[in-house]
Amino acid sequence: MDPQEPKITGTAAADETAKTATAERVGARLEPDGSLLLTGLSLAPVPDRVEPAGVVFRGAPRAQPGPGMPYTITQRELVWADNLQELIERAKRRQWNASTDIPWAAGRNVAPDVEDAVAVILTWMLQQEYAAWYLPAKFVAQIHPAYTEVGLFLSTQIVDEARHIEAFLKRLYLNGVGLQEVAAGTESSIKGLLMQDDFARASFLLHVLGEGTFTDLFHLLIEIAPDEATRQIMVRSLEDEARHVAYGVGRLRTHLSAQRDVAAVGQQFVEALEARLSFTYEVSGLPPYVQEALAIVAGRGRSPVALGRGVQRVRQFIDELNANRKQRLLQSGFPEPLAEHISQLHIRSSGGLM
Numbered sequence: 001m002d003p004q005e006p007k008i009t010g011t012a013a014a015d016e017t018a019k020t021a022t023a024e025r026v027g028a029r030l031e032p033d034g035s036l037l038l039t040g041l042s043l044a045p046v047p048d049r050v051e052p053a054g055v056v057f058r059g060a061p062r063a064q065p066g067p068g069m070p071y072t073i074t075q076r077e078l079v080w081a082d083n084l085q086e087l088i089e090r091a092k093r094r095q096w097n098a099s100t101d102i103p104w105a106a107g108r109n110v111a112p113d114v115e116d117a118v119a120v121i122l123t124w125m126l127q128q129e130y131a132a133w134y135l136p137a138k139f140v141a142q143i144h145p146a147y148t149e150v151g152l153f154l155s156t157q158i159v160d161e162a163r164h165i166e167a168f169l170k171r172l173y174l175n176g177v178g179l180q181e182v183a184a185g186t187e188s189s190i191k192g193l194l195m196q197d198d199f200a201r202a203s204f205l206l207h208v209l210g211e212g213t214f215t216d217l218f219h220l221l222i223e224i225a226p227d228e229a230t231r232q233i234m235v236r237s238l239e240d241e242a243r244h245v246a247y248g249v250g251r252l253r254t255h256l257s258a259q260r261d262v263a264a265v266g267q268q269f270v271e272a273l274e275a276r277l278s279f280t281y282e283v284s285g286l287p288p289y290v291q292e293a294l295a296i297v298a299g300r301g302r303s304p305v306a307l308g309r310g311v312q313r314v315r316q317f318i319d320e321l322n323a324n325r326k327q328r329l330l331q332s333g334f335p336e337p338l339a340e341h342i343s344q345l346h347i348r349s350s351g352g353l354m
């Protein structure tokens with residue numbers, strides 16, 4: 001026997017074992033540019049439903065059941081959106097810095113009447129931003145880690161909203177004007193949203209209705225901003241906001257497409273909106289004092305001619321808001337009469353836009 005033979009055989013056997021192990025281990029698929037996305041990993045499939053237990057990503061081997069946990073989000077259809085991966089990546093790419101990415105020096109020398117009106121608008125918007133910040137933060141720890149991608153996305157939203165608060169505060173105090181008087185109705189309305197304990201309803205109210213309308217408001221403010229600093233804040237914030245709405249609409253599509261009875265789900269949302277009415281004193285989608293401030297900014301002043309111009313633009317904007325809201329509801333999969341009903345209820349219950 002060739003003295004080397006056993007050695008060769010041994011190596012061949014080892015190679016065979018290595019091949020088998022390699023066959024079972026599917027490595028990550030890198031993108032052409034070398035980056036690694038979660039979709040490049042061989043992760044366990046997203047489960048339809050999970051027990052509220054354990055603290056580990058889906059697919060972990062375990063010999064014993066995990067400890068019970070206070071997760072309330074344990075069903076795929078209530079939380080998943082097919083566009084999650086894309087939204088997570090886009091959110092990371094498009095982060096910005098409120099200290100350095102806004103041309104603050106270009107926000108000086110705004111006419112006093114217009115500057116005061118900007119402060120009224122921003123004070124009210126700042127309050128809405130707290131709703132958009134605190135609500136996802138409240139729910140992140142309630143998401144079962146089987147749906148970690150949702151937590152990753154909502155974490156980007158939390159950072160986005162914190163940045164909006166920072167940017168609005170900076171613009172408010174840029175020229176020494178600062179916060180304006182707080183309206184009671186606005187706070188009651190936001191409280192009604194923050195008290196919501198059901199994620200599907202909260203996401204519908206915040207991501208689809210509230211932030212949907214906020215994207216329209218950002219469009220208007222990009223158009224009427226009196227200075228480049230304000231305009232840039234709105235451009236950047238709009239991009240963030242559009243991602244939040246895209247998640248909300250994507251989540252709602254998943255939710256509605258899993259239902260035999262879409263009207264029954266719609267009814268739950270209608271009830272959530274009706275419940276919010278009890279928190280709200282105001283009955284308009286945009287409080288009158290905010291509409292007035294928008295008109296001053298749009299018309300560039302308080303003179304009758306300027307104000308007339310501004311009021312006309314704001315009236316037109318309210319019509320755009322209502323049309324766009326209904327369009328979003330139809331896109332999410334609601335039938336027309338339900339979309340109309342929900343849209344009308346939102347106008348009555350929001351007292352603010354959120």
Ligand SMILES: [Fe+2]
Pocket residue numbers: 129132160161164237241
């Ligand atoms: Fe925001």
Ligand SMILES: [Fe+2]
Pocket residue numbers: 132161211240241244
């Ligand atoms: Fe947002």
